[in-house]
Amino acid sequence: MGGRTINSTAGVLERPNVDVPRPARRLGRITALLPAHNEEANLPDALASLRGQTEPPVDIVVIADNCTDDTEQVATELGATVFRTRGNVHKKAGGLNQALDVLLPQMQPDDLILVMDADSLLDPTFLEGARRALEVRPGSRAHRRGIILGGVGGTFLGAEGGGLLGTFQRNEYARYARDVRRLHGKALVLTGTASVFTVKVLREVAAARRAGELPDRSGAGNVYDVHVLTEDNELSLALMHLGYGILAPRECTLVTEVMTTWGDLARQRSRWKRGALENIVDYGFTRVTASYWGRQVLSAVGLLATALYVASLLWGLFTEIHLHPFWLAASLVFCLERVVTVRQRGWRQMLLAAPLVIEMAYDLFLQLVQAQAFMNALLRRERKW
């Protein structure tokens, strides 16, 4: 497929020759943005998942950020538009900002933008489901409640690989996805792995940052604040503070990579935890952040309880351990919960979950990482990611 190049002050945009008619629907055409840093290996599958959508995007833009591999060539060969970042030192959020600076003025307010990771694979109904959710139709639940969605996000499952560590993460993601389904799509965050927004809303976010109505550590007035660790969580908070709702519709599912080493997992979760903490500190205690603060407090209390519990158990090993019928019964409930919540992953995972202690090792590891992230945030230690 041939392509064309658009130069801008922010970067270089190379477009393939595509001419797709505008869908005759209330919301406009969908453009997919894929930030990519050395993603030549993952891009073909990610792009194939976009082409395989029941409602494919009219344009796919790969944001090639400081790539030293063949990401750009692979993207071009696969018919995607390549946007090459210039002088970006702010990783994913910085690349997205550069691309959005160029694209947003060219698009219609009711056009849609999908932001997805280059190592993610969308399930075929993702974009169709996202559009359906964003188009508030008379009689729908959102319409009855007067909710206007600022964006919709995916619910992700873990890709294969990673051995037992990968299995733990896949089970964790499956449980989170189950929770979201049981809450009818109510999600805490529009995940950066794949989320869809209208152009109008993203322009509003940037304008609100410039007007000082939203936090903006970078002070640049872009859609994404490049100085936060979890830009997707921050953008979710931004949308909610502008009065919009967020949703993870049932059709919007995807698969994303799992961490394959304990070190990578620790770095990922430490960044997530610290990022989430810093985001709510930036926003302060508001009607929107109240529940997020509550979760963090509960999480901190949980860390303390875990530490005390493990200490008491170790103490008991050197003295004496009593088995109490009530707590034994409680343990059976915990066994049941672990098994039931992973049921959709099959009997092998149910067997893995049943003894509690196997998955508890993973949970304790995550709790240790969270405790460290809490301390790092409290002591304002330098952020490394």
Add this chain to the structure above:
Amino acid sequence: MYNNTGTLAAGAGAGAGGSGLAMTGVAGNLIWIFLASFAILALGMAILRTVPRSQR
């Protein structure tokens, strides 16, 4: 995910308790009460996550 409190590991193994805590006086009792309260909270959340519910 970023604000998910995750599994409440402290409650998940509550079937066994070290007897030492109960023997350490007021502080030990307070710790036991704290742990038991948290375990009961975790138990309630576990039950809520187990009961059948419509999914969308």
